[in-house]
Amino acid sequence: KSMPKSVLDMLNQSINILSQRVAKEELNLARVVIRPKVGEIGQMDLSKSDESIDAGMLAGRLAVPQIKRLILEKRFSKMLKGKAS
Numbered sequence: 001k002s003m004p005k006s007v008l009d010m011l012n013q014s015i016n017i018l019s020q021r022v023a024k025e026e027l028n029l030a031r032v033v034i035r036p037k038v039g040e041i042g043q044m045d046l047s048k049s050d051e052s053i054d055a056g057m058l059a060g061r062l063a064v065p066q067i068k069r070l071i072l073e074k075r076f077s078k079m080l081k082g083k084a085s
Contacts, residue, residue: 031070034063 004010027033036055041048 032063032067034059036060 004013034056036052036059038052038055041052045052
């Protein structure tokens with residue numbers, strides 16, 4: 001990567017590095033990760049916001065069965081623990 005040209009660039013780069021590290025840690029803890037297929041749409045490309053929202057909604061809907069399964073497994077696990085006592 002190129003060297004920051006100003007204090008603002010340096011601050012922005014620092015925030016990006018920190019954000020990437022936090023995101024990586026959170027991904028390692030997640031039981032479900034929803035990744036919309038947005039192709040080459042950048043984070044700041046507001047001209048394609050409808051396309052991004054649609055991709056997010058589709059990815060979320062596709063993840064619902066997995067999320068439901070995890071919820072049911074957790075409930076079932078709690079029920080079994082309660083009966084074992």
